[in-house]
Amino acid sequence: MRPVKGDCSVILKKVSVDRDNTTFECQVPSFNQGGSKYSSSWPRTSVIVMVKPNTPRFKEEPFQSILAGQTTSLVCESLGGNPLPSLEWHLGNKNITASANTTVVEKSKSVISTLNYVFAKENNRASLTCVSVHRLEKQTTKKLLNVTYRPIVSVDRRVFNVLENHNLTIECHVDANPKAPAMWKSDTTTNYKTVDNTLILTEVKGKAMDDKEFQCTAKNVVGGSETVTVVISVSYRPHIAVKTPKVQSVLVGGDVEMICETSGNPKPTITWTFVDYVYNQQHNPSPADPSKLVIHNVSYLDEGDYYCEGENKIGNDINKATSEKMIVSVSGKPQFLSPNEPVIGFKNENTAVEAVFCSDPPPTRVTWMYDSIPQHEIE
Structure with a gap:
């Protein structure tokens, strides 16, 4: 081709990758003074024939078994294109390409990117995107993740308060994939029932149920949850039981002991009352241990009727319970x-x-x- 007015441009028509995707060099021949021919060359010019690659695609198999907390390998592949694209990985709005390795196969004109990533349960239902980055266009393919994980159970609080003879419901929240039902258990002999994930206690009895524990667990194909324990705190009136003989005979100068066992929530305070047989007067002993009244060196003035009383307050109500009569009979000199x-x-x-x-x-x-x-x- 002869240059026209010094213009040595070349026009490539209907370019193709096989023919024109190469490097071109313009050479200008000239002669020196001795008549020898030589050529000087200009800088080389590379021609890149742009071809859009195919849309990237995932290899499906690993998506069926993504387990939270374990490394999962996922593969994205892009075929064709000139030049070959680069591949990026995005988890939601986060670029996680740093966790991937890329292989370029020139023969098949493909780019393969392998992501090795530890997914968390929070990534379940998140969008994982493979992005093909090319000069002509960015192309993407997306997948919603199905991240499986063992159940995590929780309750609103660890101690539940209820009034005696009232009902109580406690829900055990289960976070799991696949889904798992809550399972309640307790060592109490009191009847209880569950509906879905909810524990139902009806007409709760104070002494029988106060401070009792219930455990909630759940299990799916991935594994079992940790156990969450709740405690039932029942507010109930005082109950009193006499733990020593109701009639005790003692000699003058001897010792006598009376024991009252109380229960109730809140814990009752205990007071003692004694009416003597000699003067028929009422007395209020104050032992160091309120549950136990001990009299040393008994005299006839200690003979009489004894009572212990338990008292607590629930809301604005003051509740009292009085024991059976305990009799101390004194004999001797x-x-x-x-x-x-x-x-x-x-x-x-x-x-x-x-x-x-x-x-x-x-x-x-x-x-x-x-x-x-x-x-x-x-x-």
Whole structure:
């Protein structure tokens, strides 16, 4: 081709990859002074014939078994195109191409990218995109992930409060893929039922159910969940049980013990009441341990009826429970109860000298002494 006015351009018509996708060089011949021919060459020019690659595609098999927490290998392939495209991976809006390895196969004009990634359960139903990046166009293919994981169970709180004789429902939330039902269990003998994932307790009994535990678990083909334990806290009135004989006989100078066992929620306070047989007066002993009243060196003044009382407050209501009567019967040698105080008498007038004592059994005789000398004897 002869240049026209020094224009050495070449026009390529109907370019093809096989023929024109190459490097062109323009050479201009000239002669030196000696008549020798030589050529000088200009910089080479590369011609790239643009061809759009095929839409990238996934190899389907691995998508059926993506397990959370384990490395999964996924493959995306792009065929054709000139130049060959690069491949990118996107998880949602996050570029995760750094976790992929790319192989270029020139013979088949293909690009294969293998993603090695640890998916989390939060990636379930997320969009995974393979992007073919080419000068002509970006092309994508997408897939919704099915990430399987073992169940995770949860409850709204760990302690559930309920009033005695009221109903209670507790839902166990299960997050799992594939789905899994909640399973409730307890070592209590009280009847309970479950509907779907909900535990149902009806007319909850205070003493029987207070502080009882229920466990929730779930299981699917991936595995079993950890166990979540809930505690039932039942608010109920005090209950009192006497744990010592209701009638106790003790000798003068001996010891006696009375025990009251209380239950209730909130925990009841315990008070004691005693009505003596000698003066028929009421007393309120305050032992160090409220559940146990111990009397040392018993006298006849300790003989009488004893009661313990439990009290708690639920809301604005004050609740009380009183025990059965506990009787302390004292026997033994006579014991004087009146204090040893001087008696004032007036000359030529009668003066009464009294002494109060108890004895069980009754004395066979009573003797008054003056200066250790018997003065008067009563049979």
